[in-house]
Structure formats: C-alpha cells, structure tokens
Amino acid sequence: MNTNTIIIALLIWGSVLFPGCQNKTISISPQAIDARVGSINGTPVLQGSSILEVPDYFVWGGSVVEGDDGRFHMLYATWEAGNDWPAFSNSWVLHSKIAYAVSDYPDKNFIPQKIVLKGRTHEGDSTAWDAQMVHNPHIKKFNDRYYLYYIGARDPGVQPAGSQGAGLNKRNRVQQSQHIGVIEFDSFKDLLQGKFNRPKQPLLSPRTRVKKDNVVNPSPPGTIAKPDNLIVVNPSVVYRPNDKKYLLYFKGNIYDPNWRGVHGVAISDSPTGPFQPLDNHVFDMRTEDGKIASAEDPYVWYHKGNKCFYAVFKDFSGKITGQEPGLAMLQSVDGIKWEKPGNALFMKKELTLSNGEKVKVDRLERPQILVDENGNPQAVYLASSIEPANKKTDGTTFNVQVSLRMKK
Numbered sequence: 490m491n492t493n494t495i496i497i498a499l500l501i502w503g504s505v506l507f508p509g510c511q512n513k514t515i516s517i518s519p520q521a522i523d524a525r526v527g528s529i530n531g532t533p534v535l536q537g538s539s540i541l542e543v544p545d546y547f548v549w550g551g552s553v554v555e556g557d558d559g560r561f562h563m564l565y566a567t568w569e570a571g572n573d574w575p576a577f578s579n580s581w582v583l584h585s586k587i588a589y590a591v592s593d594y595p596d597k598n599f600i601p602q603k604i605v606l607k608g609r610t611h612e613g614d615s616t617a618w619d620a621q622m623v624h625n626p627h628i629k630k631f632n633d634r635y636y637l638y639y640i641g642a643r644d645p646g647v648q649p650a651g652s653q654g655a656g657l658n659k660r661n662r663v664q665q666s667q668h669i670g671v672i673e674f675d676s677f678k679d680l681l682q683g684k685f686n687r688p689k690q691p692l693l694s695p696r697t698r699v700k701k702d703n704v705v706n707p708s709p710p711g712t713i714a715k716p717d718n719l720i721v722v723n724p725s726v727v728y729r730p731n732d733k734k735y736l737l738y739f740k741g742n743i744y745d746p747n748w749r750g751v752h753g754v755a756i757s758d759s760p761t762g763p764f765q766p767l768d769n770h771v772f773d774m775r776t777e778d779g780k781i782a783s784a785e786d787p788y789v790w791y792h793k794g795n796k797c798f799y800a801v802f803k804d805f806s807g808k809i810t811g812q813e814p815g816l817a818m819l820q821s822v823d824g825i826k827w828e829k830p831g832n833a834l835f836m837k838k839e840l841t842l843s844n845g846e847k848v849k850v851d852r853l854e855r856p857q858i859l860v861d862e863n864g865n866p867q868a869v870y871l872a873s874s875i876e877p878a879n880k881k882t883d884g885t886t887f888n889v890q891v892s893l894r895m896k897k
Contacts, residue, residue: 515830520894522535523537524842524889534887540887541888541890542887543601545884547568548566548567549565549855552565553859556677565587566587570883577879578880582642583660586606587639588603595892596867596868596891605680608620609687618643619639619670619691624641627639631735638671638737640670643663654703654706657705662705664720666705666720668695669722670691671761692762695720696715700742715741716752725737725787729791733758736824752787769825772819782806783806786856793863798823798824801858811833817834836869851874853871855871870888
C-alpha cells in the first residue's frame with residue numbers, strides 16, 4: 490500500500506468516525522441576571538439571587554451539575570479574605586479550598602453549605618502533591634457517578650543555592666507545582682461526609698519544565714516544551730461518543746519570551762485515567778506574528794444533535810474573537826482540531842442586570858457551563874470582580890450565574 494493510499498484510507502476512516510458537525514454553528518445568548526450594584530466597605534460588588542458571595546471569603550470559579558434529586562450542585566473555589574491574609578494574587582495560590590453550594594434552580598439562589606476539600610497540609614501531610622491548595626473545581630457526571638476534577642499544589646521548599654529556582658518565593662514555587670487530580674463519589678451526601686478516596690498521585694502532571702530562568706527542576710537544555718509545560722491547570726473533561734474516549738483539556742505555560750497560556754488535551758478510556766497527553770496544541774489560534782494567542786479557562790462540551798464539540802474560554806487580548814477581550818468560542822468535529830464559528834465572541838466583559846443596566850467588570854473568567862442531556866447550554870457560571878482583583882484583601886470577588894438561551 491503506497492503513501493497516497495494510506496492517506497486516503499485515513500481520511501475515509503476519519504470521516505466515518507467523525508462524520509462532521511451538522512448545522513455546527515450555534516448562537517447562544519446570555520440573559521439578564523437578578524442582581525444590583527452594591528458595596529462592601531465602599532468596594533462595588535454585585536448582589537442578588539444570581540450572585541454567590543460569602544462574607545470574609547473570596548469566591549471564584551464554580552462548576553455545577555444537576556443531581557439525581559433534581560437539584561443543582563455547585564463546587565466552587567474559595568479562601569479566606571481580610572487584612573491578616575495575603576492579597577488575591579497570592580492568596581489563591583497559597584490558600585484556595587473547594588466548597589459546596591446547592592440550589593433548586595440552575596441560575597440563582599445557590600446556598601453555601603461547607604468546605605469539602607482543602608490542601609492536605611490541613612490533615613497533617615505537607616508532602617502530598619495537593620498539600621498546599623486545591624482550586625479549579627470541575628464537576629462532571631459519567632455513568633451515574635460524580636467526578637470532581639481539580640488542581641492541587643504543594644511547596645517543594647526553598648531551592649538549592651545556585652539553582653534556577655533559588656530566587657523563587659513560596660508563592661511562585663507553589664504555583665509552579667500545580668497538577669490535576671480527581672475524586673470520585675456516588676452522591677453529594679457522600680461528598681459532604683467525606684466518603685471518597687483522595688488520590689495519592691495526580692491524574693495529570695507536566696512532562697516538560699522549560700523556562701529560561703526562575704524555574705523549579707528545569708528540563709535539560711534543548712528540551713522542546715510540550716503543551717503541558719511547567720503546570721497543568723484548568724481541567725475540562727468531556728466524553729467523545731464516537732470512540733468512547735474521555736478528553737481532558739488543560740492549560741500549560743510557555744515563555745516566548747513572555748508568558749502565555751497554551752492548551753493541550755489528554756485522552757483516556759476512563760474518567761479516572763490514565764490519561765495520555767498529545768504533543769500538539771489545541772485551541773491553536775494564532776496572532777499576526779504567528780504565535781499562539783494567549784487564552785485560559787476552557788470549558789468543552791459535546792452537542793448530540795450537531796455531533797460537534799464546542800469550547801468557551803477566556804480570550805486575554807481579543808485576538809481570537811477579533812474584538813475586545815472577553816470570552817471566546819470555538820467548535821470542533823473531533824475535539825482535537827478547532828476552528829472559529831461565524832462569530833467567535835461568546836460574551837463581553839460585562840453583565841446585564843434585570844433592570845437593563847449593563848455593568849462592566851474587570852474579571853469575567855473560569856466559565857463553567859451546565860448543559861442538558863442533548864448538549865444544549867442552560868447556564869454559565871463565571872468568576873468575577875468589578876474592580877481589579879489582584880491587590881484585593883477584602884473578599885469582594887463573586888461567582889455569577891447567567892442563564893443561557895440558544896437562538897434557533
């Protein structure tokens with residue numbers, strides 16, 4: 490069999506396995522939220538039934554699934570706020586935890602219940618891979634069981650004098666040790682009672698550690714950075730029905746020479762792995778200079794009717810949408826090769842209130858989407874802050890729940 494015959498055979502096989510999206514471009518319209526502009530100690534925040542905020546705590550990314558009880562269950566990132574704690578940009582890395590909230594509605598009235606996962610140092614184990622913090626909750630239901638994907642990190646300790654990591658502070662050492670893990674449980678009652686097995690090893694770890702300087706345990710000189718470089722964070726997992734595979738999307742970091750977020754995908758036969766990462770990038774949208782446009786926080790789902798994958802994620806610069814920075818949208822036949830739809834803008838960095846007022850926000854990220862059994866989006870959950878968040882110590886960040894409507 491010659492090369493051309495092999496190529497034709499592969500193309501035929503691919504067209505059978507992934508027959509293509511039918512009416513693949515979908516239009517999703519974010520709806521107005523039940524909220525008003527209020528303040529906490531003079532700092533503007535949104536308040537109302539569409540907002541999850543907790544006094545004296547930062548609230549960040551939240552992920553929701555409908556339970557067997559017909560209620561809506563949220564896992565969200567949270568950590569202590571106040572003058573005795575570091576500012577936001579440091580505190581999420583050092584102290585993030587995962588908490589649980591529940592509602593009778595998909596887009597409002599989430600009531601916090603308790604913190605369900607902490608860094609294992611709180612249990613006396615400072616050496617575990619997720620000892621320092623847990624973050625980026627992503628909840629999925631496969632085959633009548635629940636899977637909470639998350640990231641964790643630990644402090645590898647002060648690095649040897651003369652090493653490339655010797656000048657790093659604790660915050661940056663922890664940040665460079667982020668991996669992805671998963672816990673599996675039968676019910677939210679079990680989760681609340683701690684009836685789950687916590688993984689002793691991460692589900693996915695970086696294969697390369699390429700950075701010019703200020704790096705813990707660098708890869709040997711000449712190593713080519715993989716998509717899973719330095720860190721793996723922002724997990725999003727989807728089932729691919731054509732071949733019964735599970736796809737785990739993640740973000741890594743590259744420096745060319747400045748930081749940018751890039752993405753890869755790992756594939757498994759099981760939601761608990763093992764996952765094998767591919768070498769190629771996904772969401773590979775390029776800027777005018779040929780470099781990958783910086784992005785993060787992908788959420789990926791599969792639409793049964795269209796036989797198509799969709800992704801929503803943060804577009805740092807607006808280079809992906811061709812508009813202002815905000816949330817971008819891509820589509821894919823196989824979950825590997827992605828393209829822009831007719832309109833790649835999913836959402837501007839603003840929220841529409843029920844009274845018609847539009848509120849510009851500084852942060853609108855970590856989108857997590859609730860879809861029905863056919864893959865139709867129902868609501869999106871977004872981490873937000875009206876004012877710049879990095880220097881905050883007052884906990885004035887929140888999670889906002891936005892109902893979605895598909896345009897026919």
